[in-house]
Amino acid sequence: MANPETPAANAPTTDPDRWAWPHSSAMNGQELDTFMARQALFCQRGAAPQDAERLADSLVNRDRDDDDRRLCLECRHLHGAGPYRCGNARAAGVHADLARGLVLILQRCHGYDDARLPMGVMVDAAPPTAAPATEPPRTPSGPSWRELDRAYLAHHQQCSVCQCAGRGYGQRCATGFELWAAYSNMNSDLKE
Structure with missing residues (x-):
């Protein structure tokens, strides 16, 4: 017969974190949420799924031990998804590449310092509602590089969503993404 003072493990009033860290090595709810967000971020930034899982797991132990080491994959200054560039190389004391x-x-x-990405942030990704960017027209009547540049900068100056995306936090809005894609495509065409 069960002890009436000890609730069943599947009882709705039982706190699932009661038997998790720090009472055992099992991840508690907050650690699990953080683990999943980190794993998704690392995959998004170019890590293989098995590397992303391994790294997210090692960060659980790092956080528990109050270790002050960091991964570049956690930092808003990291650009690219392989090859990578550090946007704060001078302060970090590393080469930019x-x-x-x-x-x-x-x-x-x-x-x-102060460069940690918030959990669940999408980096350098198209907004899910944005239509695929079309290539800018190459006819003389199409927009010039300067016109695309001015249009994007004018939008960027007024749009806090695009300003955050430019700093590595989140995604551009649908309008900003289309302007950025047209500007980027024109830019890459000029380099060829």
């Missing part, structure tokens, strides 16, 4: 191996290891970074 980062090797993949460096991005995937825990390290102490002087440029990381």
Whole structure:
């Protein structure tokens, strides 16, 4: 017969975190949510799924141990999804072009302060509602590089969503994404 003072494990009033960290090595609810968000972010930033899972798991232990080392994949200054660039290389004391191996290891970074990405942030991704960007017309009547540049900058100046995206937080709005894609396509066409 069950002890009436001890509720059943599947009782709705039982706190699922009661038997998790710090009472055992199992992840509690907050750690699980953070783990999943990190894993998704790392995949989005170019890590293989198995590497993303391994790295997210190692960060659970890092957080529990109050370790001050960081991954470049956690930082808003990291650009690209392989090859990688550090947007704060001088403060970090590294070369701006980062090797993949460096991005995937825990390290102490002087440029990381206040650079942590919020969990669940999509980086350099198209908004789900945005239509695919069309290539700018190559006819003389099409917009010039300067016109595209001015249009994007005028929008960017007024749109806080696009301003945040430019800093590495979130995605551009649908209008900003279309302007950015047209501007970027024109820019890459000029380099060819």
